[in-house]
Amino acid sequence: METIMKTFSDFQENIDYEQNTRELIKNTTKEIEENTRKIITFLQIIHQEGASNQILATCEKCKLVLHDIKLRYADLRQQVEPGFYYKYYDHWKLVTQKLCFVITLINYFETGSLKLREDVASTLGLAINEKDGFHLSIEDYLFGLLMLVSELTRFAVNAVTNGDYVKPIQISHFVAEMNAGFRLLSLKNDTLRKRYDTLKYDVKKIEEIVYDLSIRGLKPLEKYNS
């Protein structure tokens, strides 16, 4: 009986310890989530009419918040013991995916290119190798990219509405390249795969936009494309 009770009281201790860790993590991720929502709201300006000249300024504003978020990730790194990243992964998984999305989106507006995983990771102060502890998982990055494609597609629709016919063409090239990239991955039958399956609708939409522009002669000449 003693052995049994000892076993279960040890287990209870273990549960309590884990619970405390979870509380700490929850508080930190809550702050990250709030800040991320803030950024996403800021970025909605890209869809507004006549706001194209404000986009870069908005990006700067977002980067300030991102800096804050980076500090919170440093807190998380403290709170999660090495080797326990995936035990508590669910707490920050979604928000990290969203951050990958906003970071790559901001970068797209600034440079027109894709921000690579290691650069996204360093923006958040994360490692990319599992061995280095708190890191940016490959799946989260890919989720972020899929969100990016969706958002850019929506942006392309609104850009046309707002009279900008150049950006949609650029985006169509970018999305086509991303699509080609995703095809290189062999995805398992999991959530990432399901999310990936919606990529083709985004691709289709952006192709339709390009078609609409071409057929009406609104497509800008090749030299503007690059």
Next chain:
Amino acid sequence: MYKSKRKTNQTSLKTSNVSYSDSEIIKHFHSLAIELEEKQDRYERLVKISRDITIESKRLIFFLHTFQRGLPEGEKILTEARSRLINLVKTQFSLIMKELHDRDIHQFLRSYSFGIQEFVEAFSFYNFLLNEELLTYQELKKFLQIHSQDLNSAPLDDEFFEKEEFEVSEKCSLNTNITVEEKNKKSNLKVNVKTETNDDCTNRHCIITIVDYILGLNDLTGELMRYCINQVSSGQIQTAFDVCRFLSNLYTGMLSVGFNNREFNRKMFTVIQSVKKVEMACYTVRVRGSEIPKHMIINVLENDEENDNDVHF
């Protein structure tokens, strides 16, 4: 006019195709693909290992059910069971450790935790038959640590096996009540006999998590129930009562923890069924034992079960 337009479209497609192969995005995706595949392959390999562990553990449990206290074959059964447990650790568990070397086990936990639970079930059942005590998490970890092989480094030396003998003799003499002093002695020994081998188990990153251990104990109750009923049917009434007491103690222990885990709660439902069934069996033996010949008791129990509409295991 129309033709030329189509042509330009084709060429533009072509140029974009050419640019793909050396584009930064595609290069990046190539490296991501490699990493992702490596992860998936590892996961699949672990699933396979886990399945092997499950099969062997189930066979072992079946085998252990043939054990009967006091019979001369009993010793033999336990010895064989022990060597089979050791063998599992040496082969399959060492493989898991190799796969998870330097990695976060929680990422792959789902791939192999089922096999682990089955193993805990078999091991704790063996341990109960051996000394009627609960296998503790520490003992389990130690067993793993001693018998696993590091497939990443050189083969094991003699020291390693001496240590094993020490452990066995200690276990026999001490049973499970290890005092603090002896614990210290043990840990000193651990330092002296340096085994880089089993990092995976000395620290908190043991491939068997405490949760899997507890879930394995949940499963143990089902085996104890079967064992108890078998004992009744073969006339080992005292053993049956012993098992019943142990089982209800175990259940008390499980009730004492506030563990909000879906699988745990699900398993607890089966646990109470087992406990009730065993208690009912002991009750029947006590009440009607004197009036029914021993070999008939099992029929009575089975009738009771049917009346209770209990789940059959």
